[in-house]
Amino acid sequence: MVTTLTVIMICGFLVVLTLLVIRLSASGPNLPETVSLPDGVSARAVTFGDGWIAVVTDEDEILILNNLSGTIEQRVTIKPVAD
Numbered sequence: 001m002v003t004t005l006t007v008i009m010i011c012g013f014l015v016v017l018t019l020l021v022i023r024l025s026a027s028g029p030n031l032p033e034t035v036s037l038p039d040g041v042s043a044r045a046v047t048f049g050d051g052w053i054a055v056v057t058d059e060d061e062i063l064i065l066n067n068l069s070g071t072i073e074q075r076v077t078i079k080p081v082a083d
Contacts, residue, residue: 036070037063 031048037055041063045056052073053065064074 032067032070035065038072 032053035043035046035053035055037043037057042058043055044058047054048067051067053067053070055063055065056078057063060078062076062078063072064076065071066073
């Protein structure tokens, strides 16, 4: 009984270890070396998506940039919700 449980625990550990190695050894997304922002704009946060980059600025805007060219594709102004 104890031997069976030990074998099952070892097999489970090996499966988890194998999945971690496979997942962590996969290559990550291709990220640009630099992200150029318009003059006077500084970033609070950056998120990389599939073909786009979202930058949250200090001016409460979200800039959606093209991943390859870096051009602004969309600009979203963040407004507080009224109480």
